[in-house]
Amino acid sequence: MKKIFKILLVVVFIALLGFSGKYLIDSNSKSPIIFTTEKAFKTSIEEKTVATGKVIPEDEVEIKPQVSGIIEKIYVKEGDAIKTGDLIAKVKVVPNEQALNSARGRVQNAQISLANAQQDFNRNKALFDKGVISTQDFQNVKLRYDQAEQEVKNARNDLQIIRQGSTGGAQAITNVRASVAGTILEIPVEKGDQVIQSNNFNDGTTVATIADLTKMIFEGKVDEAEVSKLKINMPLKVSLGAIRDKEFDAKLKFIAPKGNEEQGAVQFKIEGEVFLDDSYFVRAGYSANASIVLDTKNDILAIKEALLQFDKDTEDPYVEVKIGDQEFKRKDIEIGLSDGINVEILSGLTEEDEIKVWNKTEPIKKEPETAQD
Numbered sequence: 001m002k003k004i005f006k007i008l009l010v011v012v013f014i015a016l017l018g019f020s021g022k023y024l025i026d027s028n029s030k031s032p033i034i035f036t037t038e039k040a041f042k043t044s045i046e047e048k049t050v051a052t053g054k055v056i057p058e059d060e061v062e063i064k065p066q067v068s069g070i071i072e073k074i075y076v077k078e079g080d081a082i083k084t085g086d087l088i089a090k091v092k093v094v095p096n097e098q099a100l101n102s103a104r105g106r107v108q109n110a111q112i113s114l115a116n117a118q119q120d121f122n123r124n125k126a127l128f129d130k131g132v133i134s135t136q137d138f139q140n141v142k143l144r145y146d147q148a149e150q151e152v153k154n155a156r157n158d159l160q161i162i163r164q165g166s167t168g169g170a171q172a173i174t175n176v177r178a179s180v181a182g183t184i185l186e187i188p189v190e191k192g193d194q195v196i197q198s199n200n201f202n203d204g205t206t207v208a209t210i211a212d213l214t215k216m217i218f219e220g221k222v223d224e225a226e227v228s229k230l231k232i233n234m235p236l237k238v239s240l241g242a243i244r245d246k247e248f249d250a251k252l253k254f255i256a257p258k259g260n261e262e263q264g265a266v267q268f269k270i271e272g273e274v275f276l277d278d279s280y281f282v283r284a285g286y287s288a289n290a291s292i293v294l295d296t297k298n299d300i301l302a303i304k305e306a307l308l309q310f311d312k313d314t315e316d317p318y319v320e321v322k323i324g325d326q327e328f329k330r331k332d333i334e335i336g337l338s339d340g341i342n343v344e345i346l347s348g349l350t351e352e353d354e355i356k357v358w359n360k361t362e363p364i365k366k367e368p369e370t371a372q373d
Contacts, residue, residue: 053220057211117148
């Protein structure tokens with residue numbers, strides 16, 4: 001038994017030696033990675049930021065009725081171009097019961113005051129004709145009478161306005177007209193809808209929204225890290241999601257003095273005047289991106305940003321420079337402007353230095369296909 005056990009040990013040992021030798025041979029047969037190099041070069045770099053937002057009309061006006069009532073008829077539709085004074089809709093006046101009752105009471109009070117003033121006037125006129133009172137006293141009495149007459153007229157006019165919407169028409173209908181020229185963007189009401197006039201306690205019902213689509217602005221947001229680099233009148237390039245392969249020139253005209261926190265980041269609102277092209281019809285509300293050039297440098301020394309490495313402890317940038325055949329040494333550098341592809345070299349490199357392409361990967365080897373039975 002001992003002899004057989006020794007023989008088995010010898011066989012296992014020989015097998016292990018065979019596997020180890022094969023592993024060493026296979027390991028040594030693998031080709032080492034051959035690192036290539038690249039050199040620094042002169043170029044121009046632009047640092048840009050992109051603000052997302054939309055294009056909206058510079059001036060947008062909401063048309064509201066002067067009286068409360070029911071929409072009798074609408075004369076325009078969305079997309080129509082209109083001029084100042086054009087008829088938009090007619091509103092059938094439905095008097096407010098509280099206001100109507102108050103107006104009636106005012107008329108009655110005015111009539112009572114007028115009747116009293118008239119009696120006083122008639123009595124004093126008779127005394128004045130007899131020379132009992134002076135001219136000044138009589139004129140004061142006549143003034144009170146005239147004021148009472150005028151108050152009755154005013155109260156009746158107010159009552160008529162509440163009933164009919166105006167003092168001149170016999171029908172309780174009022175017209176809603178455009179206060180500005182432009183394009184009808186939206187008509188949020190329909191025939192038969194009830195509308196409320198604008199007053200101190202209510203904004204009123206919007207009958208139509210009008211805007212001049214020939215004057216558009218870009219409205220977007222930028223991050224707080226970049227807002228300090230923005231200046232009024234900086235040029236923008238605005239691209240619209242609905243119009244491909246076209247960029248519109250724009251000019252920055254507003255930067256919000258206060259930011260708002262959104263999803264953990266502080267965003268600042270910006271606005272830019274967009275210079276439209278007559279060949280394209282730009283609709284209100286198109287989504288848009290504005291490209292803003294924050295800084296530009298020409299004829300500077302740069303390398304591809306992919307060549308950079310960063311120290312694990314200090315996070316300082318460095319590259320590996322060739323000193324011999326497949327031999328490299330670390331070289332700390334100072335970097336500047338970057339556009340995401342190329343980065344400016346402020347110090348640490350020359351155009352003659354050969355920089356290691358450190359992230360080179362080996363090509364994937366294909367497994368040999370096995371013959372199928």
